[in-house]
Amino acid sequence: MRKSIVNYIVLVLIIGVLVFSSFKSNKTIKANDYFVDDIAINTVEPIETSFDHILPLEKIYKPFSPTLGKSFVGFKEALGFKESRGDYFIVNTYGYLGKYQFGKETLKLIGIHNPVHFLKNPELQEKAFLANAERNKWILRKDIKRFDGKTINGVRITESGILAAAHLAGPGNVKKYLRSLGADGFTDAYGTSIQYYIKKFSGYDTSKVQPNQKAKVTLTA
Known part of the structure; x- marks a missing residue:
C-alpha cells in the first residue's frame, strides 16, 4: 500500500513537471524583447506610420538666395x-x-x-x-x-x-x-x-553714382 502511494506521488510530480514545461515552451519572446537579470522585458511596439504625405526636404527648405535685382x-x-x-x-x-x-x-x-x-x-x-x-x-x-x-x-x-x-x-x-x-x-x-x-547692363539703378570730375580713391590706414 505504501509503495502504491509513493508511486502515485511520483507520477503526480512527473505530470506537474511536464505541464509546467509545456507552459513555459508556449511563451514566445519577440525580437524586441530584451533581458535584465534573465527576465524578459518587452519594449514598446513601434507604431506603423505612413510618411507619404510629408514633402521632400528640398521642397520645404529652399536654399536662400538673395536677389539684388536692379540695385x-x-x-x-x-x-x-x-x-x-x-x-x-x-x-x-x-x-x-x-x-x-x-x-x-x-x-x-x-x-x-x-x-x-x-x-x-x-x-x-x-x-x-x-x-x-x-x-x-x-x-x-x-x-x-x-x-x-x-x-x-x-x-x-x-x-x-x-x-x-x-x-x-x-x-x-x-x-x-x-x-x-x-x-x-x-x-x-x-x-x-x-x-x-x-x-x-541696362536698367540698373545707378543714381548712387554722383558725377565727379576729380573722383579719387581715399586710402585709409
Missing part, C-alpha cells in the same frame, strides 16, 4: 561677375587686375599707383569701382542726358548701360558710339562690344 549693388556685382567671375585676385592675359579688371593707367587716374597692393585689397577695389564710375559719369553726363531712353541699333540706352560700357571701353569710346548712333563701335581684345554691355 546699384546688383549692378556692380553683375559687372564684376562678367569681368572676372567676382575674383578679386585674378590677373588676365592682358594684365588687367582684380574683380573689375582695371588697367594700370585707369587706376592712376583715380589715385592708385600700387597695383600689387590694389590686387590684394578687395575693399580698395570696391572703392576704385565707385570712383571710376563717378569720373565716367561726369565725362558722359551730357550724353546720358541726351541718349537715356532712346534706342540705338535696336538696343535701349540707359544710364547704367552707358556706365558699364564706359567701364569696358573708356568714356571716350562710348561718346563716339553714342554720337555716331552706333556707327562708330568698339570691341575689346576678347571680342566684347560697347553695344553688348549697353544691352546687358
Whole structure:
C-alpha cells in the first residue's frame, strides 16, 4: 500500500513537471524583447506610420538666395561677375587686375599707383569701382542726358548701360558710339562690344553714382 502511494506521488510530480514545461515552451519572446537579470522585458511596439504625405526636404527648405535685382549693388556685382567671375585676385592675359579688371593707367587716374597692393585689397577695389564710375559719369553726363531712353541699333540706352560700357571701353569710346548712333563701335581684345554691355547692363539703378570730375580713391590706414 505504501509503495502504491509513493508511486502515485511520483507520477503526480512527473505530470506537474511536464505541464509546467509545456507552459513555459508556449511563451514566445519577440525580437524586441530584451533581458535584465534573465527576465524578459518587452519594449514598446513601434507604431506603423505612413510618411507619404510629408514633402521632400528640398521642397520645404529652399536654399536662400538673395536677389539684388536692379540695385546699384546688383549692378556692380553683375559687372564684376562678367569681368572676372567676382575674383578679386585674378590677373588676365592682358594684365588687367582684380574683380573689375582695371588697367594700370585707369587706376592712376583715380589715385592708385600700387597695383600689387590694389590686387590684394578687395575693399580698395570696391572703392576704385565707385570712383571710376563717378569720373565716367561726369565725362558722359551730357550724353546720358541726351541718349537715356532712346534706342540705338535696336538696343535701349540707359544710364547704367552707358556706365558699364564706359567701364569696358573708356568714356571716350562710348561718346563716339553714342554720337555716331552706333556707327562708330568698339570691341575689346576678347571680342566684347560697347553695344553688348549697353544691352546687358541696362536698367540698373545707378543714381548712387554722383558725377565727379576729380573722383579719387581715399586710402585709409
